[in-house]
Amino acid sequence: MNSVTGTDFRQRLLDALEECIAEVGYPKTTVADIVRRAKTSRRTFYEHFESRDACFIALLTEANADQVSQIAAAVDPEAPWRTQVRQAIEAWIASGESRAALTLSWIRDVPSLGTAARALQREAMENFIAMVHTLGDTGEFRAAGIGPVSRQRIIMLLGGLRELVAITLEEGGRMPDIADEAVEASIALLTPAAQTH
Template identity: 65%
Template sequence: MTTTRHGPPATAAHEDQGGHRRRLLDALAAGIAEHGYRGTTVADIVRRARTSRRTFYEHFSDKEACFVALLADANAEMIRQITAAVDPEAAWEEQIRQAVLAWIAAAESAPALTLSWIRDLPSLGAAARTLQRDVMDAFVTMIQTLCDTGELRAAGIGPVPRPLAILLLGGLRELMATTVEDGGRIGDITGVAVRAAMALLRPDSS
């Protein structure tokens, strides 16, 4: 009589693979926080994740691919948090304030990653450039969607044209980056960021 040897259930194997991927992404994020993207190696990631190079290369072709995946996940979560923070029934000024505060809070939770996203990603390869464009498009869509509420329409705001959304996005990103580079906290820009967003979006701004 022969005994058939079974591997782990498919769901368990899938969860394990997902767990390895998450640990590798978290390890890269930790490396960026301590040494920056360029100062973090695949060896650092593997060591922090307590896994092997073989496991790393089962998930990612190289460090850049891991970075792209990390930023894709982080920016999707940031958009989710910002969207969830806005009450579409609030006064239009309060809706803008809620969105900007949530944006800053999400960026401040990982300032080194935020800075790396802004400074390191544009200098990388084709996959990184594609992600940069995709993320910009996702944030523009978020801004346009958040501004498409009854309160904002009643105030004469919206639809927000794409160039205006890009201007708002680019201005906030650069202000965050220079603040971190100068040794400040992203939260330091809260007041000016809220005022700037309101000035750009308010009905008489055109």
């Protein structure tokens, strides 16, 4: 006899929310929709999450951690630094594209969550800053005269990439269409000033 643990129920609820977002969008998704799709009860939902927004924040937190892990795993620290940049951008795009509805929901719906969203956005940015700092702290980057990459430069890089994705998706484009431009812009931002003249 199989028993379902609290962790299993929690994951089922998160998966159900992501499916609802893909089908009808976050604003139209209700707790009733989530529990129906997860084949569980409102009581179980509220044992794990205090609200629909709390469930959404948990889903986005998990998705962010997954994306950071996927990007870090895709980069070969022994490859030439420009290749590493391309590997990171392509992994970021593949991860975002594989969960396009959630990526678009992050862009469109998170700002309406208020203070809780601000904490989520800061945490996500800090995770990405730490990842980029680690990825840029390799022999290949140091040999090219790059690094350590400043926090401010990483924030500019990430903010620009995020805005590029937002505009692309909102205009009905696809993330892979921006890969080359994203790679070139990232390389330009990371290239030491002495090498740009």
